Amino acid sequence: MIGDWNNGTGRRKSSVARVFMKKGSGKITVNGKDIEAYFGRQTSIMIAKQPLVLTENLEAFDIQVNVHGGGESGQAGAVRHGISRALTLFEPGLRPVLKAGG
Secondary structure, eight states, X not given: OBTTBEEEEEEETTEEEEEEEEESSOOEEETTEEHHHHOOSHHHHHHHHHHHHHTTOTTTEEEEEEEESSOXXXXXXXXXXXXXXXXXXXXXXXXXXXXXTO
């Protein structure tokens, strides 16, 4: 935990995402852009937001992501993994829900 930010690192294929999150309004920024502007396809956006939907925290956190390497699908998976790890650090009780959701 860095100040009031929780962080997590996600990896998928050759993509690496560093995720920083804190309590907020639900704004997700990826490499300085809004998530909808960064990921072109709705499928990638849905994959990246999956842990937040599973834990019913879609509008509870502000998230900043730095991601590099790989393609769009791999980056979306890396962001999903990083968000899951950051959520687990924030509230360890969420791990079983995230684990069951994949």
